[in-house]
Structures are given as C-alpha cells and as structure tokens.
Amino acid sequence: MKNRITNLFNIDYPIIQGGMVWNSGWRLAAAVSNSGGLGLIGAGSLKPDLLKEHILKAKSATKKPFGVNLPIFSPYADKQIQTIIENDVKIVFTSAGSPNKYTSLLKSHDIIVVHVVSSVAFAQKSEQAGVDAIVAEGFEAGGHNGREETTTMCLIPSVKQAINVPLIAAGGIATGSGMLAALSLGADGVQLGSRFAATQEASSNENYKNLIVEAKEGDTQLRLKQLAPVRLLKNEFYNNVVALEARGASANELKALLGKGRAMKGMFEGDLVEGELEIGQVSSLISSVLPVREVFEQLLSEYRKSIQEFKTDKYQF
Amino acid sequence: MKNRITNLFNIDYPIIQGGMVWNSGWRLAAAVSNSGGLGLIGAGSLKPDLLKEHILKAKSATKKPFGVNLPIFSPYADKQIQTIIENDVKIVFTSAGSPNKYTSLLKSHDIIVVHVVSSVAFAQKSEQAGVDAIVAEGFEAGGHNGREETTTMCLIPSVKQAINVPLIAAGGIATGSGMLAALSLGADGVQLGSRFAATQEASSNENYKNLIVEAKEGDTQLRLKQLAPVRLLKNEFYNNVVALEARGASANELKALLGKGRAMKGMFEGDLVEGELEIGQVSSLISSVLPVREVFEQLLSEYRKSIQEFKTDKYQF
Numbered sequence: 001m002k003n004r005i006t007n008l009f010n011i012d013y014p015i016i017q018g019g020m021v022w023n024s025g026w027r028l029a030a031a032v033s034n035s036g037g038l039g040l041i042g043a044g045s046l047k048p049d050l051l052k053e054h055i056l057k058a059k060s061a062t063k064k065p066f067g068v069n070l071p072i073f074s075p076y077a078d079k080q081i082q083t084i085i086e087n088d089v090k091i092v093f094t095s096a097g098s099p100n101k102y103t104s105l106l107k108s109h110d111i112i113v114v115h116v117v118s119s120v121a122f123a124q125k126s127e128q129a130g131v132d133a134i135v136a137e138g139f140e141a142g143g144h145n146g147r148e149e150t151t152t153m154c155l156i157p158s159v160k161q162a163i164n165v166p167l168i169a170a171g172g173i174a175t176g177s178g179m180l181a182a183l184s185l186g187a188d189g190v191q192l193g194s195r196f197a198a199t200q201e202a203s204s205n206e207n208y209k210n211l212i213v214e215a216k217e218g219d220t221q222l223r224l225k226q227l228a229p230v231r232l233l234k235n236e237f238y239n240n241v242v243a244l245e246a247r248g249a250s251a252n253e254l255k256a257l258l259g260k261g262r263a264m265k266g267m268f269e270g271d272l273v274e275g276e277l278e279i280g281q282v283s284s285l286i287s288s289v290l291p292v293r294e295v296f297e298q299l300l301s302e303y304r305k306s307i308q309e310f311k312t313d314k315y316q317f
Numbered sequence: 318m319k320n321r322i323t324n325l326f327n328i329d330y331p332i333i334q335g336g337m338v339w340n341s342g343w344r345l346a347a348a349v350s351n352s353g354g355l356g357l358i359g360a361g362s363l364k365p366d367l368l369k370e371h372i373l374k375a376k377s378a379t380k381k382p383f384g385v386n387l388p389i390f391s392p393y394a395d396k397q398i399q400t401i402i403e404n405d406v407k408i409v410f411t412s413a414g415s416p417n418k419y420t421s422l423l424k425s426h427d428i429i430v431v432h433v434v435s436s437v438a439f440a441q442k443s444e445q446a447g448v449d450a451i452v453a454e455g456f457e458a459g460g461h462n463g464r465e466e467t468t469t470m471c472l473i474p475s476v477k478q479a480i481n482v483p484l485i486a487a488g489g490i491a492t493g494s495g496m497l498a499a500l501s502l503g504a505d506g507v508q509l510g511s512r513f514a515a516t517q518e519a520s521s522n523e524n525y526k527n528l529i530v531e532a533k534e535g536d537t538q539l540r541l542k543q544l545a546p547v548r549l550l551k552n553e554f555y556n557n558v559v560a561l562e563a564r565g566a567s568a569n570e571l572k573a574l575l576g577k578g579r580a581m582k583g584m585f586e587g588d589l590v591e592g593e594l595e596i597g598q599v600s601s602l603i604s605s606v607l608p609v610r611e612v613f614e615q616l617l618s619e620y621r622k623s624i625q626e627f628k629t630d631k632y633q634f
Contacts, residue, residue, distance in 0.1 A: 012634075013634050138468065139456065139468060140468040140470055150598055150601075151468040153457055153470055153490070154534065154597075154599050157495070158602060159534075172468055180498075180501040181470065181498040184501055184627075185495065221465075222466070248564075285471070285478075303634065307627050307633075310624050314320050315624060317319065317331070
C-alpha cells in the first residue's frame with residue numbers, strides 16, 4: 001500500500017491493464033489482478049449479456065480487485081452500466097465520452113470511477129465530474145486516441161499540474177524503465193495496453209499477437225482522423241485507408257471502407273490483411289507473447305534495476 | 318565527467334541546447350556552454366558569412382566547448398561545412414539529410430560528429446556512417462520532424478536497442494523530471510530546444526518568446542506533411558495551412574501559401590499572425606522567459622529532487 005493508486009484500488013503494484021476491445025476478457029483481467037495489478041474487462045466489444053458472463057467468470061477466477069472499462073459512446077452503454085451495477089463491480093474506467101454522463105450514477109453506487117482522457121481540458125472536466133482518478137493517454141497509445149496528439153512525455157506533467165486526483169499514465173509504456181519514466185513525469189501509476197495484448201491470457205487471435213511481437217518502430221500510425229483517430233498497425237486495410245485519405249476522401253467514404261466488424265475481423269479472427277489491427281507504438285519494444293505473470297516479473301525486475309541505476313554515480317549531476 | 322555524453326564533449330552536464338533557426342546564435346550557444354552544457358549555433362538560418370561571425374563571437378564569449386548544428390538540406394551546406402572546418406569548430410550536429418554526406422569529411426578534420434534522427438533506421442545508418450553520437454528526436458519536438466511520428470517514450474528505447482554509440486534524447490524535455498524520464502528510457506543525455514528558445518539569450522523575437530510562455534497543452538500540431546512535417550504553434554498562418562490541407566491541397570499550393578521567409582517573419586520579426594512559429598509540445602510546461610543560467614539551475618535542482626524522490630519508500634515496489 002505504497003502510493004495513491006495502490007491505495008485507491010487496494011492492489012500491490014500501480015500497474016493497470018488497459019481495457020482493450022477483443023483483447024481483454026475475464027481471463028486477462030483476472031490474470032492481471034492475480035499478479036498484483038488491476039485487471040480491466042474491456043466492455044467495448046461485449047454486449048450486455050456477454051459482459052455479465054465475463055464479470056461472473058472474473059469473480060470466480062480472482063479474489064483480487066478488478067474492474068470494467070466502458071467506452072461511453074457504445075450504443076449499449078446504458079445497459080452495460082446497469083449490468084455493472086447489478087453485478088456489483090467495484091471499479092469502472094470510463095472512456096471515449098463525457099465524464100459527466102455516468103460518474104454521479106456510478107459514485108451513488110459506491111463504485112470507484114476513473115475516466116480516460118487525452119488532454120488537460122478533459123482531465124479538468126473529469127475532476128469536476130467527481131472521478132476518483134484519471135488516466136491520461138498519450139498520442140503513442142494504440143486504438144482510439146485524442147485530437148490534440150499530445151504525447152505521454154508532455155501530457156503527463158501538464159495534466160499533473162492541472163488536477164489533484166491520482167494520475168495514471170498511458171501510452172508508450174511496456175517496460176520497467178518506461179514505468180519509471182512515467183513516474184518521473186509525475187504519474188502515480190501506469191496503464192499498459194499493448195504489453196498485455198501480447199500475453200497468453202489475452203482473448204485476441206494468435207496471428208495478431210504474433211504480429212505485435214514482429215512490429216518495429218514506425219509500423220503503426222494514427223489514421224481515420226476524420227472519423228475518430230485510431231492508431232493502427234500497417235497492413236492492407238491500413239494501406240487502403242491511407243490511399244483514400246490521400247485522395248481527400250469524405251468521412252462517408254472512410255466509413256464505407258471501414259464497414260462493420262473490421263476490428264473483430266483483425267484482432268479476434270486474426271485476418272491480418274483485411275482486419276483493423278489496433279496497437280500502440282510501443283509494440284516495437286515487445287518481443288514475445290508471455291503469460292501475464294511473466295510480464296509482471298519482467299516489469300518489476302526492470303523497474304527495480306532502473307531505480308537502482310539512478311543511485312549510482314553515473315546519474316548524480 | 319560522469320557519462321558517455323559529458324565525456325564525449327568534455328562538459329559538466331549531459332544537457333545540449335538544440336540548434337534552432339532564428340533562435341540559437343552565438344549568444345545562446347555561449348551562455349549554454351558557460352553554464353556547463355553544450356551550446357549549438359543553429360546554422361539553418363545563417364548564410365556562410367554570418368555563420369563565421371557567430372562562430373568567432375562564440376569563441377570570444379566562451380572558453381568551453383560549443384558546436385554548430387547544420388541542416389544538410391540547406392542550399393549553403395557545402396559552404397557552411399567549409400566555414401566550420403576553416404574556423405576550427407570541434408563539434409558538429411548534422412540534421413535533415415543523409416549522415417553519409419558529411420560525416421567522413423568532418424571526421425577527417427577531427428571534428429566530433431553527431432547526427433539527428435527520428436527513426437531507428439536512420440539511427441543505424443548514422444552509426445554505420447561513423448558518427449560519434451546520435452540525437453533521437455520524438456514526434457513532440459518543435460520544428461521539422463520525422464514521418465514515422467514516433468514519440469520520445471517509444472523512440473529512445475527502440476534506438477537504444479539498435480545502436481552502440483551514445484544516445485541523446487530530444488523532444489518533450491524541458492524540466493528536470495523530463496530529463497530524468499529520458500535517462501530512464503536509456504538516453505545518455507538530453508537535447509532541449511523549446512526551453513532554450515524561451516531564454517533571454519535566444520536571438521528570437523520577444524513576441525514569440527512570450528507566446529511560448531503562454532502556450533498550453535494542445536496549442537501545437539504537426540502540419541505541412543506533404544512538404545516536410547513541421548510542428549507549429551496555432552496562429553492565423555497555421556489556420557490557413559489547416560484550411561488548405563482540409564481541402565486536399567497539392568504540395569504546390571502549400572508551397573505557395575508558405576512562400577519565402579515565413580519562419581523569419583514569425584520567430585525573428587515577431588509577426589504572430591502571419592509568421593511561422595515553430596515550437597515543441599513541451600512549450601505547455603514553460604512558464605517564463607529566463608536567463609540561461611537560471612534554466613540550468615532549475616533543471617538541475619528539479620533533476621536532483623526527482624532522483625531523491627526515487628529513493629523514498631513510495632517508489633519501491
């Protein structure tokens with residue numbers, strides 16, 4: 001119980017597994033919580049009935065705290081919120097929408113509420129809405145992302161100056177030294193997505209996990225800014241997006257290309273050609289698919305090694 | 318003389334002032350070197366005769382090591398290189414072009430050569446070309462930038478894995494805790510641009526310096542990607558770029574809008590409406606125009622405070 005994040009969630013390490021569509025079901029969330037972090041079921045790709053099933057399975061797989069991440073823009077959001085309340089989930093991370101929409105309702109049920117933001121303005125709005133903590137997610141993060149394009153290096157200290165509630169850094173963190181860097185910048189904890197997508201317990205397809213491991217620096221880019229900016233691994237679908245955008249395509253043309261179910265096709269069904277493959281820039285630093293427990297062992301041993309390094313003469317200026 | 322960067326340049330602190338057009342003349346470079354860092358004269362906005370004048374003035378203003386930053390694409394680059402060699406400059410940072418172009422020539426004159434890159438591929442190419450160190454500059458940096466859009470959090474560890482020469486992190490660093498974060502990520506030193514643009518010794522216009530201080534998170538963006546990507550402060554010129562880009566304008570239309578001398582107009586003449594105002598995202602963390610010596614005092618005291626923090630219980634997981 002060492003800092004504001006471990007205290008808030010009653011966890012051992014200030015390490016949160018980001019809620020990710022098609023990746024983070026009960027199995028991943030429970031494994032992360034059992035390893036001493038905070039696991040989150042990603043409700044974005046789960047209809048209310050399936051979300052209920054995942055919550056119940058997570059409860060039987062771990063006695064530790066876990067949560068649900070809910071993208072507010074989902075057409076099922078109202079029903080999902082009911083499912084969350086009825087099934088006694090204690091921690092909810094909301095994202096992709098206004099923090100005013102559900103925070104009061106959730107708080108009235110004694111649920112810990114965290115909102116995910118990509119700018120100072122939304123961080124302040126979240127604090128005013130009464131959230132218990134904020135995730136600030138930088139431009140390098142995978143999946144949906146903000147329009148300000150502020151990176152983790154710049155976003156974390158700027159948000160820190162603007163708010164008082166605990167702050168969780170996300171975007172570009174997959175290693176112990178990345179975790180240390182985020183804490184240097186003022187974060188109280190870290191949220192990792194890509195690193196946990198490349199685990200045995202993630203519900204995504206093996207093809208997709210293997211591609212995360214192969215990804216190199218420069219292999220992702222933020223696209224579809226006319227719809228909602230999303231960071232994608234480069235593949236044939238990505239190339240089609242780029243070609244359409246270069247022609248000055250309208251939002252409707254892009255919507256038509258995107259169609260329905262493309263994220264499921266890519267990440268869950270493993271179609272690496274036609275599927276939408278969301279992942280962070282930090283995929284370049286991930287070199288193997290591991291069990292969650294080994295991810296924690298690596299993260300913590302790297303973190304401890306980095307912090308020891310700082311005690312050596314080399315770093316005293 | 319504690320690490321590979323302080324050893325390489327024979328300086329007290331591994332802090333380098335980035336070469337910036339219209340900002341970094343002899344006065345800024347000498348002040349940085351006199352404070353124990355490495356000052357760089359930015360040759361990008363200096364014709365060969367004027368570059369010579371700045372080199373001579375820097376020599377009379379400091380006995381400490383200083384260098385010149387030379388953008389390779391400059392039409393004057395060949396003549397500038399001659400000026401550098403003839404005037405016995407000992408340290409050259411090259412950027413915006415191939416590291417193969419001048420590295421051998423400079424090395425044959427016993428000049429320390431550092432190349433600035435924004436990707437792993439160019440870092441490897443630079444090492445093969447024989448450079449003594451590499452600056453890896455993330456997406457958040459001001460001015461001209463890479464096409465991969467890799468942020469400092471992801472770029473530094475990726476480059477570190479790929480090269481053996483000393484590594485300098487740039488992009489998003491303006492504070493002591495940012496410096497510590499960059500070192501956590503594996504850098505041997507840091508290069509700061511925006512922070513030194515907002516100093517009394519910078520040659521840029523007061524209007525521009527004051528706008529850096531006022532800039533908030535979200536006030537810059539990478540634009541003109543069809544020409545050469547450049548990070549700009551939002552102003553009327555910026556808005557005109559955005560409007561043209563939204564209409565799907567050609568590179569030629571953008572070139573026509575840009576015209577000639579717009580960076581000088583903005584940063585040197587202080588036209589905040591029509592001028593091109595290059596600055597990094599980290600401008601959101603800069604709250605006053607200071608003398609260089611105070612920048613160093615702040616940086617180092619913040620750095621030392623951050624490193625002490627890490628020794629407390631709060632950070633031992």
